[in-house]
Amino acid sequence: MNYPVWDVPASGLLIAVIAILHVFVSHFAVGGGLYLVLIERKASRGGDAPLLDYARHLSRFFILLTLVFGAISGVGIWFTIGLVHPQATSSLINTFVWGWAIEWTFFAVEIAAAMVYYYGWDRLSARLHMAIGWIYVAAAWLSLVVINGILTYMLTPGRWTLTREFWDAFFNETYWPALFTRTFLAVGLAGLYAIWAAAWLPDPSVKARIARDAAWRWVLPMAVAIPLSLAWYLNSAAEAGVPVAEIAGSKDTGLVSLLTAVFSTGIATGYPIAQRAAWWVIVAAVVLTLLTIVLAAARSRTYGRPLAGAMMILGLIAMGGSEWVREDLRKPWVIGQYMFVNALRLPAPAGAPAPPEAFVQRFGADRFTIDAVNAAGVLKTSAWVRPVPAHLLAPDDYAARVEHQGRELFRALCSSCHTVDGYLAIRPLVRGKSPEALDGVIARLASPADAAGTATAWNTLPVRAKTWRNRRMPPFAGTDEERQVLAGFLALLGGAAPSSLSPPAPSADIGKTYYDANCAACHGPDGLAPLDPKNRRPAEFYELIGWLPAINEMMPAFEGTEEQRKALADYLAALPGKAPEGGAR
């Protein structure tokens, strides 16, 4: 909200599409270079003219794909994140400008070496040509080495959250496993691309030689190495505080547990989007591995472009899906323990370098932390919120004001992930819900917890975002009135009548108020409750309220006051019991 939100539907999806296509090419740019040089060396040493021709043929494909699409789509990611998430991009640039500058030196050498290599086939000696190739390989891999530090920092920022030091950010907890994983991916992808390129060769014996070599030496070893390095990565992430098991819906971060959770049907826990993405990754990777074995063992002479194309698509799904899972592991953060996906920052933790007095005098205190926005409100903090038109300010036109301001709040706080009716649509989620119920849900989207799950403060690091029903949402930030306005807007989206909205007023019935705000989202409004009072007495309800998560793990713990607990127990006891099968929705 410090920066304007680009009003496009599914902006996150835009990043995902560009990024997935880019990584599929950029990892090939790393592994493919190594493949080319090794193939050229093998062909040169053995005087193998057909293999040398293949290397030359592949280098043309390589240059056209990596130098043009690979390089430009990489710049494209940068453009896109700047548009979709300027606040996070600004923080990343500030932290890593020298990392990117260092990466740029490798990138420049990589581009120059690729060009000289490609144009040098008919000019340079074989030895010099291969030397240029090796320079390319080194520069491309070192480029990955640097970018990996920035990517992993976003998930596990390590000690940076307290020190703000470059190296603490760079060499974070998942740096090494991620580097190995990406290197293995690059090597495996090189083999996959080689199989694809060989499908065009007219000579079956040359094709078979290349395909078998690529399958046995490049793809299949990586099919073993990648899962192992991924397991290491997930463990490191979990140790760094990323709720890997919670997101997968498994009991721990062991590979078997995670796999079991992903393939369990009807699982009630975990983060469904991440689980689905992981399912696709595993299925695509397994099918790809099996196809590679079949191709290498029995079809290397006869396979054609359809099979090679299918393998490429499977590779794209596996790779894209794994990047998707990585992004989901990070949610609700955009930069772990520093900034949420909706650009809200945590209040500065004690011990972190604070801005000097001159800076604060010039720019004021940070206006975009959760605490600051809670105190001042979104509408009075962001320059990018459209002001309320005069005709909506009439006191009796509350619904119209809610619609206008609610939309602005939705854009500022929710639209980094949600659309109204498209990708991650909000309308189906709020259909039929009352403003009070939605207000209750919004109030409990995320809360700070320590590693043991005990409530803590947002600026007590390390902190975990304990999210409502594990939906990986950032907390709401804004005033109470803004929260009610947003709830009203969502209720309108869900079909509530404008006349049902009224300015918040203190309710005489504490129990009903608490129920509407905290229970009705799942249990429905009173009278239709799919919870079964079973003629329980208020005292029984009072006890049950004390251990809600034990009754059903999807229920959050009661967080109200003693007075609210008693009133809620009274209210529940007074509800008619007519629960349908299946309990709460």
Add this chain to the structure above:
Amino acid sequence: MIPAIPQPDPLALPAPAWLLWALLLLTFFLHVIPMNLVLGGSIVGAIARVRGRRPDRSHEAQLAHIIVKAMPVLISVTVTLGVAALLFLQVLYGRVFFVSAVVIGWWWLGVIGLLIVTYYAAYLMAMRESSLGASGTFLAWLIAAVVGLIALIYGNNMTLMLKPAELVARYAADGSGSQLNLLDPALLPRHLHMVLGAIAVSGLAIAVLGVVRHTHDAAFGQWAVRYGAFVCVAATVVNIFAGVWWLAALPRDVLLQFMGRDMRAIGELLAGILLTLTGAGHTVLAVTGKRPALMVTISAATLLGGIAMMLLTRDAIRRLSLDLAGYQPVNWVAPQWGPIVIFAALLLVAVGTVIWMTRAFATAKPGRQP
């Protein structure tokens, strides 16, 4: 009143501002040279391709061929150097740059698509030139048009970012990222000035090419020096008017700085004009005088100096405009000296490696050696 300019991150600037500014200017200068050759060269190349169809204009056909072959490499160098300039721009001016980028969002993102189209078109031309026929001419004009459009989109972003208050109003009116800054009176002359400058630089490059080629192909060499000088001088003469138009179209408060209030800005502008005219003039001497190689060298050196001064003038417009808009630089600096030193060392290694590879390529004889 909520400030129109976003609040800086609560993070220290990772280097002294002067260092970031110097690197921004240096990398942008290095980017502008190949960028001018892509922008101006694509226009000159397309014209040469059309004119070169006549049998008595074989030199123009030859020039068009050379430009076609060079274009993929030039685009690559332009992009590579541009990335660095954009990086340093974002550190120093991200607070206004990101906002203007959002306001023109789809256009800004469109740069990527346009660049990919241009780049592939340039490779297609370079690899299949002889078999393309009439579609080759179409592609040549397509490249010129798309590169011109990319330059225009960049110009839109770079001018919009100087008007923070207007950005708030524009975003309130439409946040979909479909706007451009076309009604800014300074935009069109600015764009024209840039395009004409690019054509002039390309003209000079053709003259340089003529000098280099003279020993192998005297006829083409002489023609290229003459033709390049003509292009350079003609574009520069027209550009004087475009430059005056741009200056006159600047906001009044900025213009007044160039009219006597800011001596540094005035000095940079005058030095830029003087050096550019000197550079263009020496290309004429290369045609009429006895020592074309020396004249072209002087021309190149002075024109490059002129470009450097013009970039400082452009920077002065940015600085003055943002000052007037209330933009204040970040005054919390905690330099990351370790990474800075590593960058400096690697930059030297990278420059050395690129030079070594380029020399190895340039000095190798055609034909694969065992």
